[in-house]
Structure formats: C-alpha cells, structure tokens
Amino acid sequence: MTLAAVLLDMDGTLLDSEKVWEVALHDLAAHHGGTMTAAARTAMVGASMxxxxxxxxTDIGRPELDHEYSTDWLESRMVELFSAGVPWRPGAAELIAVLRAQGVPLALVTATRRHLVEVCLDTLGRENFDVVVCGDEVPETKPDPAPYLRAAELLGVDPGRCVAIEDSPTGVASAVAAGCAVLAVPCEVPLAGLGATVADSLVGVDLPFLRTLL
Structure with missing residues (x-):
C-alpha cells in the first residue's frame, strides 16, 4: 500500500509544549486560589479544552467556575508563553524536512484552538503543512475520529493510507478510529497497548519506516 500522507499531532509530538501547558495550568489554578495535582495534569494530556x-x-474544588472565563485566561497566558518560542521534540524538525523534501503531503491535526496554533506555526513553519485542522474547526475533537477524518478529506486521501503520529492516548484513539496507521511517541504518558506502533522518539524515523506501518 502506498503512503498517501502523514498526519501529525502538535503538542507533545512536534513541539515540546506539554510542559508549557503545565506551567499555564498551574498559573490558572493559582489564579483561582487552588493548586493543580499531578493526577489532574496527567488526565488533561490530550484532552479537549x-x-x-x-x-x-474539580481538582481545585471549584466546579462552579465558568469554563469560558478559564479558557480565555489560560489561552491568553499560553500566547505569552508560546510567543517566547517553543522547543521541538527530538527528531521532529528533521522528520518534517525529510518528508517535505520527498513530497509527502503533511497535515497538522491538533486539539488546540486555531489562534494558539497560529502562534505555534511561527516555530513549525506554515509552509510545512498542506492542511491544518484545529480543535475548534471540527464538530468533535480527539478521541473522536473527526479531526483525522477531516484532515484526510481536505487532502483528498484515504485515511487508511495515512500514518498519524501522536503522543497521547486520546490522540492515538482518534487516529485509530479514523482508520489510520499510528506511530505513538510518548511524551508525558505511556502509550503501550493502544493499537499503535510505539517508538521512543522521532529520531531516526524516516519515510521507509513509515511505509512499513501501513
């Protein structure tokens, strides 16, 4: 089977941004007068906003708080942090360069909302992606298959001929449900037993390897 496209998650997969989110989430908890636990942070990895x-x-004992207010506060803080630059995950920039040089269509598929993704694209390079699907541009976000199905649709390819690269259980579940072959590269949480091929990092991952996953 021919590889039609590679579909890439952003936070924790291409960019080492989960740690940046953690800083902002701790700041938000403190803003509300609480302290975020490690268990709550782990539960948020890959989750929708x-x-x-x-x-x-719930973690800080304030379930009555307004979602919209907290989301706006958090994302404003993230814009500040992202604007300082976000480091790449090991091997991610090199993999994108290799795939672009060989003409492989690429999609960025993220649960993050568009206005934050636009800040990150200053690091990632807008020119590197044929399609960008953000969390506020699909009816359901990960773990629903909608984001990956939408990316394949925009590229005009069969999702079964795509490899998705993810770092979270919700992201892996989304890509598997969409029918993609999945390469799971753990960042903050383990990913064994989820129906994906697991690699320690993207270092050394290349086109021949990705083709073997189909």
Whole structure:
C-alpha cells in the first residue's frame, strides 16, 4: 500500500509544549486560589479544552467556575508563553524536512484552538503543512475520529493510507478510529497497548519506516 500522507499531532509530538501547558495550568489554578495535582495534569494530556477545564475546576474544588472565563485566561497566558518560542521534540524538525523534501503531503491535526496554533506555526513553519485542522474547526475533537477524518478529506486521501503520529492516548484513539496507521511517541504518558506502533522518539524515523506501518 502506498503512503498517501502523514498526519501529525502538535503538542507533545512536534513541539515540546506539554510542559508549557503545565506551567499555564498551574498559573490558572493559582489564579483561582487552588493548586493543580499531578493526577489532574496527567488526565488533561490530550484532552479537549472543555474536558481539561472540568478536570481542573474539580481538582481545585471549584466546579462552579465558568469554563469560558478559564479558557480565555489560560489561552491568553499560553500566547505569552508560546510567543517566547517553543522547543521541538527530538527528531521532529528533521522528520518534517525529510518528508517535505520527498513530497509527502503533511497535515497538522491538533486539539488546540486555531489562534494558539497560529502562534505555534511561527516555530513549525506554515509552509510545512498542506492542511491544518484545529480543535475548534471540527464538530468533535480527539478521541473522536473527526479531526483525522477531516484532515484526510481536505487532502483528498484515504485515511487508511495515512500514518498519524501522536503522543497521547486520546490522540492515538482518534487516529485509530479514523482508520489510520499510528506511530505513538510518548511524551508525558505511556502509550503501550493502544493499537499503535510505539517508538521512543522521532529520531531516526524516516519515510521507509513509515511505509512499513501501513
């Protein structure tokens, strides 16, 4: 089977941004007079913004807090942090360069909302992606298959001929449900037993290897 496209998650997969999110989430918890636990932070990895706010508000004992207010505060803080630059995950920039040089269509598929993604694209390079699908541009976000199905649709390819690269259980579940072959590269949480091929990092990952996953 021919590889039609590679579909890439952003936070924790291409960019080492989960740690930046953690800083902002701790700041948000403190803003509300609480302290975020490690268990709550782990539960948020790969979760939608709505679910993350549910987890945080419950964790700090303030379930009555307004989701929209917390989301706006958090994303404003993230813009500040992202604007300082976000480091790449090991091997990610090199993999993108290799795939672009060989003409492989690429999609960025993220649960993060568009206005934050636009800041990150200053690091990632807008020219590197044929399609960008953000969390506020699909009816359901990860773990629903909608984001990956939408990316394949925009590229005009069969999702079954795509490799998705993810770092979270929700992201892996989304890509598997969409019918993609999945390469899981753990960042903050383990990813064994989720129906994906697991690699320690993207270092050394190349086109021949990705083709073997189909």
């Amino acid at each position: 709505a679910d993350s706010m549910d987890i945080l508000h």
